[in-house]
Amino acid sequence: MKLKYEAKKGTRINYRFMGFTTFENGWWFNHNTKKWEQNPNAGEKGYSSHQDCRTVKAFRRKLKSAPMGVEFILVSRWKGYDVTGFGCA
Numbered sequence: 643m644k645l646k647y648e649a650k651k652g653t654r655i656n657y658r659f660m661g662f663t664t665f666e667n668g669w670w671f672n673h674n675t676k677k678w679e680q681n682p683n684a685g686e687k688g689y690s691s692h693q694d695c696r697t698v699k700a701f702r703r704k705l706k707s708a709p710m711g712v713e714f715i716l717v718s719r720w721k722g723y724d725v726t727g728f729g730c731a
Contacts, residue, residue, distance in 0.1 A: 643705060645698070646726040648718075655723055656698040662716045663692045669712055678709050678729075698725060706730050 647654050668681040670689045679689075695701050701716045708714060708729030716725040 643702060643727060643730060645702070647723075648725070649723045655718065655720075657696065658719055659696055659698075659701070659725075660717045660719055661692050661694045661696075662701055662704070662714050664712055664714045665691070666712050669709060678707075678712075680709075701725065701727065 649655070669678055670680070670691055671677075671693045672679050672689055693704065695704055695716060698716065701714075705714065705727050708731060710729055710731055712729045714727055714729060716727070718724050
């Protein structure tokens with residue numbers, strides 16, 4: 643699985659991220675069942691487009707169970723250091 647970094651090689655960071663999210667096709671993470679679902683009921687409790695993730699290594703692991711072909715962004719605390727990857731499941 644290939645990741646795309648915003649930062650140049652040599653200046654990249656691999657830890658202290660805030661989590662990862664997606665903005666594609668209505669995919670939402672259900673915190674009750676711990677699974678990604680598409681188009682849930684908007685008023686239902688427990689849904690979010692954000693999932694906790696602190697390192698690039700953990701991001702790679704979580705992409706293995708994320709929906710196939712959906713683009714996810716690992717959000718950095720600092721501007722210009724986000725990491726982008728695609729789901730594999």
